[in-house]
Amino acid sequence: MKRIAVLTSGGDAPGMNAAIRAVVRSSSYYNMEVYGVERGYIGLIGGDMHMLSRRTVSDTIQRGGTILRTARSDEFNTYEGRKKAAESLANNNVEGLVVIGGDGSLRGANDLYSDFGIKTVGIPGTIDNDLGYTDRTIGFDTAVNTAVNAINNLRDTMSSHERVVIVQVMGRHSGQIALHAGLAGGAEVILVPEHPVDFDEVASVLLRGAAVGKTSGIVVLAEGACPLDEAMKEIKARTGLSLRSTVLGYIQRGGSPSMEDRVLASRLGIRAVELLKENKGGLVVGIQGNDVIDLPIKDALAVKPRFDEKLFEQAKMLSL
Numbered sequence: 001m002k003r004i005a006v007l008t009s010g011g012d013a014p015g016m017n018a019a020i021r022a023v024v025r026s027s028s029y030y031n032m033e034v035y036g037v038e039r040g041y042i043g044l045i046g047g048d049m050h051m052l053s054r055r056t057v058s059d060t061i062q063r064g065g066t067i068l069r070t071a072r073s074d075e076f077n078t079y080e081g082r083k084k085a086a087e088s089l090a091n092n093n094v095e096g097l098v099v100i101g102g103d104g105s106l107r108g109a110n111d112l113y114s115d116f117g118i119k120t121v122g123i124p125g126t127i128d129n130d131l132g133y134t135d136r137t138i139g140f141d142t143a144v145n146t147a148v149n150a151i152n153n154l155r156d157t158m159s160s161h162e163r164v165v166i167v168q169v170m171g172r173h174s175g176q177i178a179l180h181a182g183l184a185g186g187a188e189v190i191l192v193p194e195h196p197v198d199f200d201e202v203a204s205v206l207l208r209g210a211a212v213g214k215t216s217g218i219v220v221l222a223e224g225a226c227p228l229d230e231a232m233k234e235i236k237a238r239t240g241l242s243l244r245s246t247v248l249g250y251i252q253r254g255g256s257p258s259m260e261d262r263v264l265a266s267r268l269g270i271r272a273v274e275l276l277k278e279n280k281g282g283l284v285v286g287i288q289g290n291d292v293i294d295l296p297i298k299d300a301l302a303v304k305p306r307f308d309e310k311l312f313e314q315a316k317m318l319s320l
């Protein structure tokens, strides 16, 4: 395989640039050319791609976001849209494609492979960490660190004013960010989509804390667990405590990637290129323990997103 392309798709994640850099630098090492596709599948359909060099990715490993930009494409969900994408690759003599993104993006990579035989390799890039086949997705570690830093700041002002704050974090339908940021942030309560919210239990934890002198508290709410205003209303009604709320939102999607995400992105980017060099496709790469793994995309997407029940219980144990 002499020429491949790389794109970023779906929600961006810190570390995507490190993955792009690894794809470009390892391709150069293996004497393969790389085209960068702008704005994910929208750019692929439109043929918006250009050669990348070792120099293009200089000074990018530390940058959040994606130098190739990203987008969500409805047209790509159609066979006709994917046909245009396959034609764009053929018109540019591109033989393989690296897709960096979440489950929707990886599904698209599998469709390109199964519909048109395009050799695709997916790299899991999403802050949600909601792909069950891999222990970590690129961006998760940085996003959780961002949330923990925000919780540290909130803890200062909540204790000054003797208040409880509900901090909403991202994660779509996953509670992974909430669980890890809540535990690392020392939260009293962590609410996740994986467990129905029991406001009576929440109230008893907060009131039990108040009874032993805790004059402030942190409740971490995963956006998929329940609406923020419902949590505010229900907790206020049951406790009478002084409540505030903060939505961390998109600050979790930016920022310079952590060492963990830079190393993960570099390892996965190299492996993706090596699979294409071996003329393999329809695969994803990931990490299990400390081992980089690869498997068919369709098998990977069939694995249910995991939730660490033991860690969730341990977080509760430490919050009392």
Ligand code: F6P
Pocket (backbone or CB within 6 Å): 011, 102, 126, 127, 128, 170, 171, 172, 223, 253
């Ligand atoms: O999938 C990553 C993510 O940040 C989710 O956590 C969040 O719910 C969603 O993207 C937001 O999507 P958008 O960037 O399209 O608003």
